[in-house]
Structures are given as C-alpha cells and as structure tokens.
Amino acid sequence: MRALGLLLASLLLSGCSGLLFYPERGLPFTPERAKLEYRDVTLQAEDGTRLHGWWLPVKEGVALKGTVLHLHGNGGNLATHLGGSWWLPEQGYQVLMLDYRGYGRSEGKPSLPAVYQDIEAAFTWLEQAPETQGVPLVVLGQSLGGALAVHYLAEHPQQRAKLSALVLDGVPASYRDSARYALSTGWLTWPLQVPLSWLIPDGDSAIRAVSRLDGLPLLLYHSLDDDIVPLSNGVRLYQAAPAPRLFQPTRGGHVQTFADPTWRQVMLLFMSDPRGFTGLRRLAEVPNPESPQ
Secondary structure (H helix, E strand, O other), rough: OHHHHHHHHHHOOOOOHHHEEEOEEEEEOHHHHOOOOOOOEEEEEEOOEEEEEEEEOOOOOOOOOEEEEOOOOOEEOOHHHHHHHOHHHHHHHEEEEOOOOOOOOOOOOOOOOOHHHHHHHHHHHHHHOOOOOOOOOEEEEOOHHHHHHHHHHHHHHHHOOOOOEEEOOOOOOOHHHHHHHHHHOOOOHHHHHHHHHHOOOOOHHHOHHHOOOOOOOEEEEEEEEOOOOOOOHHHHHHHOOOOEEEEEEEEOOOOHHOOHHHHHHHHHHHOOOOOOOOOOOOHHHHHOOOOOO
C-alpha cells in the first residue's frame, strides 16, 4: 500500500500532464476504412512543433453547411476517435480532426499549457483554408478535448467570436475531481483519493472557465451511464455556463454518443439553429440501448 501511494504521489508531483494525456503513436488505420474521403494535413504550433491532422471534406454531391473542428479525448489518437465525426461529411459538414502533440503522427510530447498552441494552430489553419471561408465554424470537444476547448476559448475571445457554436461531449468539469473519482474506484487507491487529488493542478479545469463563454451557443451531451466521467460533471458545467446553452442527457458509454443516430440528429438540429434549438427529448424519453425491445 505504501509503495503504491509513493508511486502515485511521484506521478502527481511530476505534474498533471502525465495523468491527463495517454497518447498512442502511429495510426492503425485511416478514414479509408470507413469509406471516407480524406487528406492528411500538417499544422505547425507557435513553438515549431509539427502536428498532424485529417481533413474530411463534405461528401460529393452534398451541399456544404459548415466546418467542425473535432478535438478528441485523452487516449489513443485520430484513428481511435474517428467515431466522433465520421458521420458529419455526409450531412454537409467538413471536419478538421487534430492530433495534439505526441499523438499519432504529431511531434513532441503533450503537456499543459503547450497543448493550447496546438488548438491555436488548428484555428490558424482553418482561418487560412479556402474551403472554410464564409461558412459557420463549430468546435466539437469530447472528454478532455472539450475541457481544453473551454479553457482555450475563454482565454481567446477573438477565436471564440469566430464560432457559431460549441458542442461538448462527456467533458470533465474538474481535473482534480476527476482524479479523485478515478482513485475512488479502486480498493487500493480509495484511501488516497483526497490527499492525492489535491496535488492535481486545477486552474485550467473547464468549470473555472465555462462562465466566460458569453454569447457562444453551447450544447452539452453527457451520458447517464458514463462510468469514467460521471453525469454530475455535465450538470455542473451546464449550471455554470451562460445562456444560450442546452443540456442533452444520453445513454451509453463514455463519449460513445454518436454511435446513436438520435444524438447525431440532435447535433445537426442544434448546428442548423444554435440559438433557437431547445432539445429533442426530455430526460424521461432518453432511449436506453440496453433495454429490451
């Protein structure tokens, strides 16, 4: 027990980055597997780090409705998070998927605050791309990607002003509280959850920044079944966020939202009218995919 505690303490004292980011190098497959047209893009952060991304154009013959910047969660890389946005091109939305530094084919090692330079590089690329001119821009942030997006947009009002909407999916409200929850789920680490979690820097957490997203239409998804980032995180963020905002409870695993066509339709309706859409279903009507038909 003591040895485990010392190990965890050393990890925490070395900074939160090692606990926030779990990158995988390389790419096990490309969007071709999902029969999607794509191209590799290279971005460069302010410090010179070269970043890799995928550009998913709108499906041929489909009218262009907008652009989505997809910021994925803390594990894997582009390939493991394609499920969040593969469906958008056939609905009229072109997508930029970004791998943070240290993920996939991107250079460097992920850390805070350096990773915010990666988000800045994505905005710069989108600002210069001819395909994105004159169409609405939406950010989709899933899990850690959503927390990074909230903090970045709160600190960069000039970039926030370029967005028509922000969509968050399964986002942790507090890094410290998330660490405490993770420690509480194991019998070996349960006694250490409070003292060790306080070693996690919490200044960049979404709950501290979301109130500054004034005027930005916000859709928050969170699953009732999420056992990695509990539902209370989404509720807290919704309560702290300024209007206009919409909270959409879902069912299923952590950031598995868009496996269900119901929630894909919700996002499409929201993006078509970010300030007017009021939600598709009440809590009692949320479909449970595990219920017998």
